[in-house]
Amino acid sequence: MDATTKWLAITAALAVITLFSAATNAEETKPPLVVKVVKGKKLCDKGWECKGLSAYCCNHTISDFFQTYQFEELFPKRNTPVAHASGFWDYHSFITAAATYQPLGFGTTGGKNVGQLEVAAFLGHVGSKTSCGYGVATGGPLAWGLCYNKELSPEKTYCDDYYKYDYPCTPGVSYHGRGALPLYWNYNYGKTGEALKVDLLNHPEYLENNATLAFQAAMWKWMTPDKKNKLPSAHDAFVGNWKPTKNDTLAKRVPGFGATINVLHGEQMCGKGDDEAMNNVVSHYLYYLDLMGVGREEAGPHEVLTCGEQLPFGKNPVSTSSS
Template sequence: MFPQRNSFYTYSGFVEAANSFPAFTNTGNSTVQRQEAASFLANISHETGGLVHIVEQDTSNYPHYCDAGQSFGCPAGNDAYYGRGPIQLSWNFNYNAAGNDLGLPLLTNPWLVEQNATVAWQTALWFWVTQSGAGSMSGHTAMTSGAGFGESIRSINGSLECNGGNPGQVQSRINLYTNFTNVLGVPTGDNLWC
């Protein structure tokens, strides 16, 4: 599935992280479960170039992910909250929330996400299962409620890609999702676009 995968992204790290999120790929019937797996795999593949990249590649964006208006600020530095891990967790408020929920000091040490494979997978699954991002539901809920793959895109990067923002990026995600559903032997379902 990921022939060029960076060795950082270990299967053991993924399994350990997934144990903390029992609803992930365990909600609904077997078709829904596989569609959720395909959706997650497609989105992380898109975000990381096929699990190749651990950190966001455009370093010019790094200083933009500090929302200084948050009461907790940016204690690790204004340029420390760039995208990391399978889902490219970014922004100080996401590191703060993920750290609080996972019991990790991610606000003060966001580098843990690029240094520890289990932590990287935990942040990806945390965002996937619990966060709605620019959407109205998490990626997990989008796939298990029947809202469809397009809504999973909206939760991850909808403010930049959906509603015509970047149709090429949306199509890339759809192509990956279609590939993964074929590998897992399930239909794509409806509502692929956002």
Template sequence: MTVWTVVLLSFLFIVGALSQGDVGSIISKTQFDQMLKHRDDAACPGKGFYTYDAFVAAAKSFGAFGTTGATDIRKREIAAFLAQTSHETTGGWATAPDGPYAWGYCFKEEQGNPPDYCVANQQWPCVPGKKYYGRGPIQISYNYNYGPAGSAIGLNLLNSPETVANDPVVSFKTAFWFWMTPQSPKPSCHDVITGTWRPSAADTAAGRVPGYGVITNIINGGIECGKGSNPQVEDRIGFYKRYCDILGVGYGNNLDCYNQRPFA
């Protein structure tokens, strides 16, 4: 083996190692497009907004997303993130072409005539004339979320909340911020899906057990959890199962939050 061969093999090894840290090595553009099959349908207000490149670029700002743990864990996190955000932005219905779970990411803004979502908060005060209704994949809402999300990604989103619906990379970054950031007493969605979170005694007493269901509890537990079977939770699970199937990974346990009490 020549010196140049050794150098070349070393280079290829380094490149291969680096690629393991990239979300793009877990989910391809083809898979992304298959999951969000109708996001660019003419009937979707978000047509052309949510791109694979924006997703990958935004993920790089949150280095632990989709890069933590074994390959199956990484796949499961990407599936869970896209599933929860697909529910938040879905344009699907029961008899939709290709099924209801092929219509994630149809919307980039809350529809109808949403309120301002402004509440008194000394640290993150509302800017007069600005509205903090749901925008982006996670449909981030309220000034107390826009403020810290913007701070985390280096933007003043209190002054310009509309950026979340105008810049796809920023839009994805706000969703990743929510996903990666624990808000006590809630753990982060990231820690739950990667197996880092361990339930406290209070969690156990409330039926909150590790699994995808706790993520639903984190996101919208006050409305959807602890109330038995309901269409909203079923929808979140439907997206998740479809995406796990596309990525070729098992679902894990405890997919619902039907018997979980919401976080305080």
């Protein structure tokens, strides 16, 4: 072998090594699984996503079935030059936020399949509320989720003086939409900030400066029931922890994706038949199920998937019985 041939062979080998290294580093590096038996119980620790020994860590966690490349496929346009939050949203922030709520069941309830469905459901809401897609957008309107992290041209400051004692508005601060499931109004920033132990009432801009916090706020909203208004959490309504009452059944409210729309949006989208805003959320969910390899056929029948025929929570059918 002459010198030229040797040089070409070495160059080719180095190229292969470089490509292999790049591919290896493309995915998040996962720490080793630590397994211990404590008082007869198997407990695990996965580090980054699942810190501290717990039983749930021994099962599927979200990064086992939803990885970086899938996040990129769901939100391929979020970092384009025309995206309004380019460079903000990323997979690592999503998983870091999810690590707080996975022990409570987010993406870890009911096994891998239900976990995949719930992640797609949550992100379906997120994608539809942060999209800047439109009918002729490159890649189609469903490819533009996570385009925004805040409302760009708010018409008002969303300060409600009714809550001036519990959640007083900070002078000069606007409580317009921010985050993955956009927060509005001073009382919502106040309640969410209390739950996350972050001063969002005085600094709502934190949600547009920190992607992990923005995802955490959305997950807290997804996981938390509204006891004052007797609403289940979207999580419980989706995975079947919520058990409909007789009035719920009469109002055609059933567990599933449609119920999550009802919990999060109520009369804005539900009980209105073939509503455009509702259909937009449903379309994102089905699209994400396909991209995640689950398939939209797993979403269930129309009455489970949508809330077009469901009465909004808090409203019950008028009794037709006579005295």
